Structures are given as C-alpha cells and as structure tokens.
Amino acid sequence: xxxxxxxxxxxxxxxxxxxxxxxxxxxxxxxxxxxxxxxxxxxxxxxxxxxxxxxxxxxxxxxxxxxxxxxxxxxxxxxxxxxxxxxxxxxxxxxxxxxxxxxxxxxxxxxxxxxxxxxxxxxxxxxxxxxxxxxxxxxxxxxxxxxxxxxxxxxxxxxxxxxxxxxxxxxxxxxxxxxxxxxxxxxxxxxxxxxxxxxxxxxxxxxxxxxxxxxxxxxxxxxxxxxxxxxxxxxxxxxxxxxxxxxxxxxxxxxxxxxxxxxxxxxxxxxxxxxxxxxxxxxxxxxxxxxxxxxxxxxxxxxxxxxxxxxxxxxxxxxxxxxxxxxxxxxxxxxxxxx
Amino acid sequence: xxxxxxxxxxxxxxxxxxxxxxxxxxxxxxxxxxxxxxxxxxxxxxxxxxxxxxxxxxxxxxxxxxxxxxxxxxxxxxxxxxxxxxxxxxxxxxxxxxxxxxxxxxxxxxxxxxxxxxxxxxxxxxxxxxxxxxxxxxxxxxxxxxxxxxxxxxxxxxxxxxxxxxxxxxxxxxxxxxxxxxxxxxxxxxxxxxxxxxxxxxxxxxxxxxxxxxxxxxxxxxxxxxxxxxxxxxxxxxxxxxxxxxxxxxxxxxxxxxxxxxxxxxxxxxxxxxxxxxxxxxxxxxxxxxxxxxxxxxxxxxxxxxxxxxxxxxxxxxxxxxxxxxxxxxx
Numbered sequence: 001x002x003x004x005x006x007x008x009x010x011x012x013x014x015x016x017x018x019x020x021x022x023x024x025x026x027x028x029x030x031x032x033x034x035x036x037x038x039x040x041x042x043x044x045x046x047x048x049x050x051x052x053x054x055x056x057x058x059x060x061x062x063x064x065x066x067x068x069x070x071x072x073x074x075x076x077x078x079x080x081x082x083x084x085x086x087x088x089x090x091x092x093x094x095x096x097x098x099x100x101x102x103x104x105x106x107x108x109x110x111x112x113x114x115x116x117x118x119x120x121x122x123x124x125x126x127x128x129x130x131x132x133x134x135x136x137x138x139x140x141x142x143x144x145x146x147x148x149x150x151x152x153x154x155x156x157x158x159x160x161x162x163x164x165x166x167x168x169x170x171x172x173x174x175x176x177x178x179x180x181x182x183x184x185x186x187x188x189x190x191x192x193x194x195x196x197x198x199x200x201x202x203x204x205x206x207x208x209x210x211x212x213x214x215x216x217x218x219x220x221x222x223x224x225x226x227x228x229x230x231x232x233x234x235x236x237x238x239x240x241x242x243x244x245x246x247x248x249x250x251x252x253x254x255x256x257x258x259x260x261x262x263x264x265x266x267x268x269x270x271x272x273x274x275x276x277x278x279x280x281x282x283x284x285x286x287x288x289x290x291x292x293x294x295x296x297x298x299x300x301x302x303x304x305x306x307x308x309x310x311x312x313x314x315x316x317x318x319x320x321x322x323x324x325x326x327x328x329x330x331x332x333x334x335x336x337x338x339x
Numbered sequence: 340x341x342x343x344x345x346x347x348x349x350x351x352x353x354x355x356x357x358x359x360x361x362x363x364x365x366x367x368x369x370x371x372x373x374x375x376x377x378x379x380x381x382x383x384x385x386x387x388x389x390x391x392x393x394x395x396x397x398x399x400x401x402x403x404x405x406x407x408x409x410x411x412x413x414x415x416x417x418x419x420x421x422x423x424x425x426x427x428x429x430x431x432x433x434x435x436x437x438x439x440x441x442x443x444x445x446x447x448x449x450x451x452x453x454x455x456x457x458x459x460x461x462x463x464x465x466x467x468x469x470x471x472x473x474x475x476x477x478x479x480x481x482x483x484x485x486x487x488x489x490x491x492x493x494x495x496x497x498x499x500x501x502x503x504x505x506x507x508x509x510x511x512x513x514x515x516x517x518x519x520x521x522x523x524x525x526x527x528x529x530x531x532x533x534x535x536x537x538x539x540x541x542x543x544x545x546x547x548x549x550x551x552x553x554x555x556x557x558x559x560x561x562x563x564x565x566x567x568x569x570x571x572x573x574x575x576x577x578x579x580x581x582x583x584x585x586x587x588x589x590x591x592x593x594x595x596x597x598x599x600x601x602x603x604x605x606x607x608x609x610x611x612x613x614x615x616x617x618x619x620x621x622x623x624x625x626x627x628x629x630x631x632x633x634x635x636x637x638x639x640x641x642x643x644x645x646x647x648x649x650x651x652x653x654x655x656x657x658x659x660x661x662x663x664x665x666x667x668x669x670x
Contacts, residue, residue: 035441063526172613173384202383202553203595208609229526232556232601259601273531274556276600279580281560285532285538293526 025084044070046247057224062244067249109184115176351408363392366571382568441504452488498529
C-alpha cells in the first residue's frame with residue numbers, strides 16, 4: 001500500500017473519536033512444562049482499558065515486571081491479546097489481515113529502549129531508513145532519498161550527508177536513538193510507542209531526546225505512549241500518567257493532579273521514594289512498603305498490592321478486586337479506600 | 340578533621356593501551372577522604388569513574404599502559420605494595436568494592452552464606468562456623484532474613500542480590516567501601532530501600548563510602564562531599580550542601596539543570612555536543628568545546644583552582660588573576 005492509498009484510507013476514517021482505544025486488554029504467556037504440560041499463565045497485562053486522543057501523550061509508569069512493555073507490544077500488534085480489543089481509528093486490530101496490518105504498522109512508530117540493539121549493525125543509516133519506505137512501496141529512489149533527508153533534519157541529525165553512510169556503531173548513544181526515532185517517524189505515523197526511550201542514555205542527553213519527541217508530537221499532532229520507570233521526567237513530557245502494578249493500571253490522572261494528589265497507596269510510595277537532588281536527603285529515611293512486586297504467575301488474590309499495603313482492609317482488599325473509582329473528576333484509582 | 344585522612348589520592352593516572360591508541364581513562368585525579376565520610380564521584384558514561392574504582396582497588400585489566408600516582412591509605416602509600424601484599428592487606432579488609440551490576444557478579448552455584456563469609460575465611464582466617472555467624476549478622480544488617488544463608492543467588496530478586504553483594508563487601512569490616520553504581524539497575528522502591536540500608540550502615544558501622552554514580556538525585560542521598568568527573572579528570576570538588584545548592588563548574592551546573600525534578604517545575608537544560616574522546620582529549624579545558632562561558636584562557640588547561648571557600652574547581656572563571664571582563668560575574 002502506498003502513502004497515497006494510506007492518505008485515502010485516513011480520509012475515509014472519521015477524524016473525531018479517539019486515536020486508540022484499548023478495551024479490557026489481557027495478555028498472557030503460557031508457561032510450558034516439558035512439551036505438552038502446562039505450568040500456568042503469566043498474566044502480564046490484566047484488564048487494561050483506556051483511550052488515547054490524537055496529539056495526546058500518555059506515560060505508563062511502573063517497576064520492572066509490571067507489564068508495561070507487554071502492554072506496549074500488545075498495542076503494537078507484536079503480541080496477541082488473549083482477551084479484549086485494541087481499536088486504532090475505530091478499527092479492531094484483531095480483524096486486520098496481513099495487508100491491513102502493514103497499514104497499521106505504518107501508522108504506528110516504535111521507539112525501542114536500547115538503540116544499539118534496535119538498529120541492524122550491518123546497515124548504514126541510509127539503508128536503515130530506506131527499508132520501511134521500500135517495504136511500503138513508497139515512491140522512486142529520489143523521493144525516498146528526499147524523505148530520508150527530511151526526517152534526519154527533523155530529528156536534528158545534521159549534517160545529513162555525513163550521517164547517511166555511517167553504521168550504527170560509529171554513532172554515539174544519543175545519535176543512535178535519533179536514528180531509531182527517525183525510523184519510527186519516516187512513514188509519518190499518527191501514534192508513537194516509545195518504550196523507555198532514554199533509559200540507556202546519560203542525563204545530559206536525555207532531556208534533548210525527550211524534547212525532540214515532545215517537539216515531534218506537537219508538530220505532527222502525534223499520539224504518544226511513553227513507557228518508563230522514571231516518574232520525574234514524565235511531568236515534562238506527557239499529559240496523563242498511568243501507573244501500572246502487577247499487570248493492572250491502578251491509577252490514571254493528569255500529570256499535575258497525579259503528582260500533587262496521588263491516591264493509590266502504591267503511587268504514594270512510589271512518589272515518596274523518588275529523590276530530588278537535595279543535600280537534606282542524607283538525613284531522611286524513606287518509607288518503603290515491605291516486600292517486592294508479586295510474581296505474575298500467581299499474583300495475590302483481589303487487590304494485587306494488598307500484601308504490601310499500609311492501608312490494607314481485611315475482608316475487603318484480599319477478597320474482592322477493586323474496580324476503577326473516580327474520587328476526583330478525571331482521576332481514576334483502583335483502590336477500595338475510595339469506594 | 341583527623342590528622343591523617345583515610346584516603347589521599349595524588350595525581351592518579353590509569354591509561355589503557357588499545358589498537359586505536361592510548362585511552363586516558365583516569366588522568367591525574369587527586370582527592371582526599373576522611374574517616375566516616377561519604378564521597379560521591381559523579382559523572383556520565385565514559386568519564387572514567389569506574390576506571391577510578393578499579394585503579395583504587397588495583398583491579399586492572401591486561402591492557403594497562405600507565406598506572407601511576409600515589410594512593411595513601413591511613414598515611415601509607417599503597418602503590419608501593421606489591422600485588423600480593425596489596426591483595427592480602429588491602430582488599431576486603433581495608434577497602435572493598437561492590438562492583439557495577441554486583442547482583443550479577445555472585446556465583447550462582449555457591450550458597451549465599453559461603454559467599455558472604457568468604458572474605459572472612461580467606462582474609463581473616465575464620466573457620467566456616469564463625470564466618471557464617473558473622474555473615475548472618477551482616478545479612479540482617481542489610482535487611483535480609485538469616486535463612487538466606489542457605490539459599491542460592493538465583494533464588495533471590497535483583498534487590499536481594501544487591502544487598503547480598505553489599506553484605507559481602509561489609510563483612511570483613513573494611514574502613515572504606517567503594518560502591519560502583521549500586522542502584523542503577525534497580526527499581527525506584529528497591530533503590531530507596533538500598534539507600535536506606537546504606538544510611539543506616541554509615542551510622543552504625545562508621546564506614547567510609549565512595550559512591551560512584553551518574554545519578555545526581557540518588558547521589559544526594561549519601562553524599563558528604565562530591566567530586567565531579569569529566570573526561571578523566573576531577574573538575575569540581577565540593578561539600579554536598581553547597582554543591583546541591585548550586586555547583587560551580589559550568590559542566591556541573593548544566594548537569595544539575597538537566598535533572599528532571601518531581602516536586603518542582605523547572606525548565607530542563609541539556610548539554611550540546613558529546614563528551615570528548617579519551618584517546619585524544621581537547622587541549623586546554625576539556626569541557627571548553629561544549630561550554631557557554633568559553634573565553635581565550637580556556638585554550639590552556641586549568642588546574643583545580645581553590646574557589647576561596649574550600650571548594651575546588653577546574654575552571655578559569657574562578658581564577659582570581661583572570662581580568663575583569665569575563666570573570667565570575669558571568670556565572
């Protein structure tokens with residue numbers, strides 16, 4: 001399918017309504033014992049629902065193993081959900097055939113965590129960026145060259161002519177990540193999924209890359225799903241924060257609201273644990289909930305946080321799964337405290 | 340201040356020979372550390388901070404080209420000790436190291452108890468019984484249950500393994516523990532936990548720490564003093580209070596301004612350009628090509644200049660002999 005065809009498809013779809021709609025999504029991985037035996041399921045994503053508007057950036061925050069990357073990969077269509085649906089511009093991902101899937105992949109850019117691992121080491125930058133264009137049958141050689149130069153300018157990898165023949169190992173970490181972003185942007189997607197885009201980079205480079213992503217989001221009215229464990233960078237680069245714990249989104253709110261008024265006991269603990277550079281920290285012992293995040297193979301019944309929760313209510317939190325409550329308009333929390 | 344510092348490092352250099360040339364990873368580093376003090380060595384990847392840890396513990400790879408300078412521990416120049424004596428007298432018992440990714444450095448097929456007790460059995464000549472007893476105490480101190488002694492590292496989570504490595508480094512009661520990025524691979528809550536443990540240990544055991552990290556925010560949890568490294572050199576040495584208030588060196592300032600803060604809305608900065616190649620660092624000030632305060636003087640290499648209030652900074656802006664126009668007014 002060519003870019004022109006895509007444009008037609010895009011015109012045919014209504015521009016109102018959410019860009020992405022995720023409904024009760026569940027992603028499970030089967031653990032096999034020997035060949036046929038089944039050891040159980042790891043439920044990495046467990047009943048996640050949300051909507052993403054055009055041009056909106058959301059951050060999915062959580063600790064390692066909470067399922068945030070599995071959520072990203074399910075949205076990208078790399079994992080098949082075992083339950084629930086993902087709708088992109090009103091189309092159900094599950095119903096897409098091979099050709100439609102290629103269209104979907106051209107509409108959604110993926111920025112991986114480890115830029116060096118994400119770039120083929122044997123391809124020069126020009127080839128890395130040309131591949132998606134060739135696969136999607138875009139234009140002539142000169143048109144492709146023009147688009148490659150345009151996108152490299154956009155991610156500020158200049159002078160472009162110097163960069164084109166280089167191989168990934170010849171670039172710094174920041175430059176590699178820019179190539180990854182350029183590749184994600186080259187087919188003019190409407191949605192960008194960035195999985196820990198800066199966690200491998202130095203502090204002084206991080207801000208530059210995050211600002212670049214923010215700039216692209218605004219210039220192209222992109223929806224962005226920003227997966228991260230770093231809550232303090234999130235406030236500058238997204239509109240809403242989703243906090244994930246053991247496969248569930250336990251709290252959703254606007255950035256400022258969530259940081260100012262965290263409701264879930266887990267979110268509170270997480271925020272309290274994050275230091276700002278301050279010499280006073282030396283004298284302060286941080287309250288940390290006991291224990292570790294649960295195994296997703298056999299998570300605790302009902303509220304997944306109840307064994308570690310300082311507000312644990314016996315007979316409720318360990319018996320019944322808390323639904324989403326909305327104690328403040330637009331601020332959702334899965335916790336019985338707000339019933 | 341005690342008369343002899345625990346550690347005094349003078350002009351330490353560690354160069355590696357590679358096919359491409361000589362990499363000057365540690366290039367003339369000097370600092371002091373008092374007893375029961377925590378020094379943070381702050382720097383970004385490739386600045387030489389981990390090489391500095393290796394140089395202090397003399398854990399050197401094969402391709403060392405230059406290893407010079409003086410390292411005084413309690414007044415004795417340990418660079419003069421031969422390798423065998425250094426190993427016997429210094430490692431584990433006087434200085435110990437929690438290496439980077441220590442949680443993956445444990446032997447997966449040796450019980451936690453044996454690994455934690457090993458420094459005692461090897462260096463202090465303790466029997467297994469007594470070694471395990473001390474290991475048990477140390478595990479409890481870092482917040483692990485005593486029955487972990489009989490477990491294997493693969494049964495533990497990352498945070499627990501990190502604590503095990505810490506217990507191992509502390510078990511022979513060294514005066515100085517060097518921690519290389521102790522929390523960088525851990526989650527926020529685990530990180531806060533480990534920092535709590537380190538703070539407690541400092542109060543109880545009076546151990547000195549050198550904390551090597553790239554994480555400005557976390558470093559403020561333990562630091563009494565801060566040394567900032569850039570391109571193999573220390574560019575700023577300061578007490579923590581004033582450093583985290585406002586650092587002096589233009590690089591430190593930019594670094595501080597690039598750290599996102601959770602509780603404060605602040606415009607974030609970044610440093611344009613890349614850190615220099617340590618094979619061929621720029622002549623003069625190594626930060627000059629990226630510095631917004633650059634002036635003619637920066638073509639010469641600045642020494643560590645005393646800023647007048649006990650802080651030291653490798654920047655001509657703080658030299659009292661610099662003439663008026665580009666002087667400290669601009670900072």
